[in-house]
């Protein structure tokens with residue numbers, strides 16, 4: 001088992017990565033589960049495979065697990081589903097000192113985390129991430145949110161979990177396309193801040209995608225370490241360090257909005273395309289070479305991820321995509337900082353980017369190839 005601590009004054013917590021953690025969940029959570037009743041929020045796909053081991057472990061320890069099973073997909077990060085979750089938690093008489101278990105991918109984690117942040121002004125929660133994306137990224141760091149008609153993650157809170165249990169066994173039931181979406185956030189850590197890890201991804205990405213346990217464990221552990229380091233340094237994205245984790249997301253969130261937050265483009269796929277666009281835009285500004293931009297593109301497309309927005313068939317203009325970006329949470333007094341590359345393994349926040357130039361660039365990319 002690897003154990004990484006997210007060091008935050010008074011609110012530090014562990015991220016444990018191993019097999020068999022869900023079947024041992026009661027023991028892993030220990031005194032964090034202080035009552036007989038344990039609320040668990042999950043989705044129907046996850047429940048099919050992973051409700052039983054969680055229920056068995058909790059029941060064996062004398063608990064009474066209560067499951068709320070939601071519809072799978074990004075659509076559940078909504079006001080309507082949040083209302084349903086809040087009403088259910090209140091009916092279950094969850095108290096401030098209790099912990100809600102979030103069993104699922106980033107959608108369940110973001111939604112449950114936000115519900116925990118606002119229930120009775122804040123109760124505890126534990127992340128049980130079951131997708132590669134959730135294990136390497138969304139379960140760690142305390143960003144919680146829902147989407148609104150204006151855009152992605154626009155209503156939310158910073159609210160840290162008390163514990164994260166990343167059970168590698170869950171990756172065995174994950175559809176290949178979802179594994180790819182998670183891999184985008186893995187390679188992100190290499191591109192934004194760790195050239196050696198990017199090189200490792202180039203050599204081992206195929207193994208991660210093929211289900212090789214050792215490669216997956218390494219990818220998850222290294223990603224968690226990288227994220228824990230950044231979050232400990234800049235929990236609330238105020239100094240610029242945490243903003244680097246947003247590499248590819250300004251473009252990616254605009255693409256997700258344009259495709260209606262649907263299965264047409266998964267979050268990780270949007271991030272993959274966004275990282276290609278960030279690399280190409282960095283090359284356009286002569287921060288990196290065209291060869292380096294091509295290398296980033298190749299590393300992403302060789303994992304089976306989309307790398308050309310022209311292939312999405314969006315039928316929209318660069319201006320339309322750029323318009324979504326005005327809602328980006330990094331927006332500061334009319335300026336939108338972009339996460340660009342100085343090198344592979346060295347991202348930085350560029351506050352000098354003209355949105356009109358990005359719009360022209362996107363127009364070209366929509367036509368290219």
Ligand SMILES: NC(=O)c1ccc[n+]([C@@H]2O[C@H](COP(=O)([O-])OP(=O)(O)OC[C@H]3O[C@@H](n4cnc5c(N)ncnc54)[C@H](O)[C@@H]3O)[C@@H](O)[C@H]2O)c1
Pocket residue numbers: 043044045046049072073074077104105106107108110130131132133134137138139140141142143144153170171173174175178181182185267268
């Ligand atoms: N809070 C953060 O820091 C952060 C970071 C990255 C992404 N996110 C958010 O995470 C969300 C994406 O998360 P995701 O990619 O995990 O998507 P997801 O939660 O929708 O899960 C992907 C799909 O896989 C299914 N699934 C989950 N685990 C499974 C398993 N073990 N076996 C079989 N099927 C399984 C789900 O039902 C769903 O259909 C986005 O909303 C994104 O904005 C948040």
Ligand SMILES: O=C(O)C(=O)C[C@@H](O)[C@H](O)[C@H](O)COP(=O)(O)O
Pocket residue numbers: 137141143152153185242243245246249329
């Ligand atoms: O943890 C972070 O910080 C990130 O930016 C991680 C991202 O992968 C994640 O998608 C996050 O939810 C995006 O944050 P947002 O502030 O742009 O909504």
Ligand SMILES: [Zn+2]
Pocket residue numbers: 137185249267271
């Ligand atoms: Zn992301």
